Amino acid sequence: MAANxxxxxxxxxxxxxxxxxxxxxxxxxxxxxxxxxxxxRSSVRDFVKKEITPYIEExxxxxxxxxxxxxxxxxxxxxxxxIPAEYGGGGLDYISYGLIMQEIERGDSGxxxxxxxxxxxxxxxxxxxxxxxxRRKYLPKLAAGEWLGCFGLTEPDHGSNPGGMxxxxxxxxxxxxxxxxxxxxxxxxxxxxxxxWAKNEEGRIHGLIVERGxxxxxxxxxxxxxxxxxxxxxxxxxxxxxxxxxxxxxxxxGLGAPLMCLDSAxxxxxxxxxxxxxxxxxxxxxxxxxxxxxxKPIASFQLVQKKLAEMLTEITKxxxxxxxxxxxxxxxxxxxxxxxxxxxxxxxxALDVAREARQIHGAMGITGDYPVMRHMMNLESVVTYExxxxxxxLILGNEIxxxxxxx
Ligand code: TGC
Ligand code: FAD
Numbered sequence: 001m002a003a004n005x006x007x008x009x010x011x012x013x014x015x016x017x018x019x020x021x022x023x024x025x026x027x028x029x030x031x032x033x034x035x036x037x038x039x040x041r042s043s044v045r046d047f048v049k050k051e052i053t054p055y056i057e058e059x060x061x062x063x064x065x066x067x068x069x070x071x072x073x074x075x076x077x078x079x080x081x082x083i084p085a086e087y088g089g090g091g092l093d094y095i096s097y098g099l100i101m102q103e104i105e106r107g108d109s110g111x112x113x114x115x116x117x118x119x120x121x122x123x124x125x126x127x128x129x130x131x132x133x134x135r136r137k138y139l140p141k142l143a144a145g146e147w148l149g150c151f152g153l154t155e156p157d158h159g160s161n162p163g164g165m166x167x168x169x170x171x172x173x174x175x176x177x178x179x180x181x182x183x184x185x186x187x188x189x190x191x192x193x194x195x196x197w198a199k200n201e202e203g204r205i206h207g208l209i210v211e212r213g214x215x216x217x218x219x220x221x222x223x224x225x226x227x228x229x230x231x232x233x234x235x236x237x238x239x240x241x242x243x244x245x246x247x248x249x250x251x252x253x254g255l256g257a258p259l260m261c262l263d264s265a266x267x268x269x270x271x272x273x274x275x276x277x278x279x280x281x282x283x284x285x286x287x288x289x290x291x292x293x294x295x296k297p298i299a300s301f302q303l304v305q306k307k308l309a310e311m312l313t314e315i316t317k318x319x320x321x322x323x324x325x326x327x328x329x330x331x332x333x334x335x336x337x338x339x340x341x342x343x344x345x346x347x348x349x350a351l352d353v354a355r356e357a358r359q360i361h362g363a364m365g366i367t368g369d370y371p372v373m374r375h376m377m378n379l380e381s382v383v384t385y386e387x388x389x390x391x392x393x394l395i396l397g398n399e400i401x402x403x404x405x406x407x
Contacts, residue, residue: 019053021045021106021282026316032323033095040077040096044103047076052107056230057368060108063225065232067190069111074145078104078115080123087127087135088143094329098271098322105272106279109378110231112272117186118142120265122149125195125207128260129251134209138193150191150219152182152210152236153258159184160391161406163255167198167238169208176248178208178241184385188234189221195249196236197258207249207257216241227381229374263339266386267329270342273382274318276375277350280357281311283370287361298360307356314353318346337399344392351379 023045030038051072059066073079081097083089090096097119105112123142126134141147158164167180178198188194194210210217216239225233252260285308288299298304325342328334354376358365366373383389391406398404 019049020286021049021053021279024278024281024312024315025319026312027320029319029323033099037093037096037099040081040092041099041103044076044078044100045106047072047078048103048107052104052111053371056108056111057371057374059230060110060374061229061368063223063229065110065114065190065230069114070148070190071145073115073118074143078119079145080119080127080139080143083119083123083127083139083143088140089123089127093326094267095323095326097268098326101268101272102275102278102322104275106275108230109272109276109375109382110228112268112275113186113228113231114148116265116268116272117151118149120268121151121261122193122195124264125151125249125257125261126209129207129249129257131246131250133246134249138209147192148187148190150185150187150194150236151258151261152185152188152194152196154182154184156181156183160388162197162258163205165197165199165205167196168200169198169206169243170201172242175245176208176243178210178238178243180238182236184222185219185234185236186228186231186385188219188236189232191219194219194236196238198238204253205255205257206253208243209247209249210236210238210241210243211247214241214243225381227377229377259336262386263334263336266339266343267325267334269382269386270318270325270339270346271322273343273346273350273379274315274322276379276382277311277315277318277346277353280350280354280372280375281308281315283372284308284311284357284360287364287370291362304360307360311353311356314349318349321345337395340387340392340395343386344389344396347379347383348389351376351383354379 077090078100081090081092081100085091101112104115123139126138142149153162155165169176169178192212196208196210197205199205218237219234222233288304289297291298321342325334354372357372358376361370394405
């Protein structure tokens with residue numbers, strides 16, 4: 001192993017990167033949080049400062065998914081925070097869940113992807129639609145990070161329109177026979193199991209738990225991404241896979257089942273994007289005070305102040321959206337459309353903040369010495385996955401007018 005590599009630094013516990021992040025809180029939103037929520041946030045913030053920020057640039061530059069983070073996420077309670085403790089989850093409220101996603105994505109969107117897929121897209125459907133046996137078999141191991149899961153909805157020819165999926169299964173009497181493929185699946189190459197959405201012979205969508213090692217099931221990795229480089233992405237290929245009947249999720253069928261999971265994940269992304277924006281803003285603020293041009297810190301120029309003031313304004317608005325949406329989630333009142341508004345607004349806001357922050361850093365902004373370019377590239381995936389920016393606009397358009405404009 002080359003001297004000074006990430007592995008060396010991890011082993012010695014040292015890194016050249018320090019993490020001076022200070023969280024913006026212009027409207028005293030902390031006053032709205034409970035003691036427990038603040039405790040959860042500070043413990044995850046400490047975790048990110050110790051386990052993610054010192055290494056993330058190198059993982060991203062080398063496109064390395066740090067598999068060892070899975071167990072560490074389990075130990076820190078990042079997987080399934082809202083799942084009841086009897087199944088290994090955190091038994092926490094939705095604002096705590098949001099704060100966990102905010103802190104992790106402050107570190108990196110790809111790391112948040114790993115955690116939100118495991119919690120919202122794998123543990124949630126098993127908890128919500130699974131049998132008691134399935135809950136007891138899978139949830140504690142997923143919560144602890146002993147197993148990693150993935151969620152297979154998107155197909156090569158069906159992204160925004162998952163209802164058109166071709167992956168299907170046949171009832172063979174004592175098992176199901178699964179055929180088809182999924183694409184762009186986060187965690188897939190390293191996953192121990194996949195929650196897969198497929199049509200039965202009547203064309204009805206069901207969730208199936210497919211385990212690594214089942215004959216005919218493979219997970220080829222997707223290479224050459226410019227975004228989410230520390231997250232692992234792949235395909236799911238099913239070639240006459242015999243799936244035991246007890247692996248079908250019995251609690252709900254139809255497209256509404258995966259869309260319910262997406263509500264939970266999109267909610268987490270709203271908070272996560274906020275974390276990425278906060279990191280970019282904080283880096284730009286500090287850099288602008290230190291960088292001297294024309295004998296003055298660049299922070300003294302009105303155009304730089306305009307950028308910073310607008311970033312802080314948008315971050316503050318997004319913080320208020322997240323907090324209110326979290327309350328609605330906890331009361332069981334949040335609608336899909338409210339979640340769409342938050343995901344769409346906050347991810348677009350974070351992308352704008354990242355691009356402005358990149359400009360404030362000048363040439364330094366394109367290097368891995370600062371986190372902004374990495375966040376910016378990551379957010380190009382976040383604005384597309386879990387429903388593109390325009391699909392969320394159409395979800396809102398449908399809500400406002402009652403007219404679906406998807407088709
Ligand atoms: P539509 O006709 O609107 O709905 C079909 C059925 O589903 C019901 N439904 C819901 N049920 C529960 N919860 C929800 N949120 C629901 N939304 C809809 C609906 O009532 C209907 O039920 P029924 O009984 O009448 O059949 O469906 P549509 O085919 O017109 O599609 C609507 C559309 C386009 C909004 C939807 O398909 C969509 O959201 N498309 C975007 C696809 C998407 O977001 N994919 C994400 C894949 S996973 C991912 O990206 C993970 S990235 C993870 C990471 O790394 O962090
Ligand atoms: P398309 O649906 O082909 O859309 C292309 C363009 O057309 C977009 O701009 C879109 O807004 C626009 N468009 C499409 N339909 C309409 C319309 N009706 N009206 C107007 N414009 C429209 N999926 C999973 O199932 N599991 C995962 O874990 C997962 N992880 C991912 C990780 C990464 C890094 C990425 C990039 C994607 C991941 N996805 C995952 C897939 C993701 O959800 C899809 O990419 C997304 O839903 C969009 O589908 P698409 O890429 O096929 O784009």
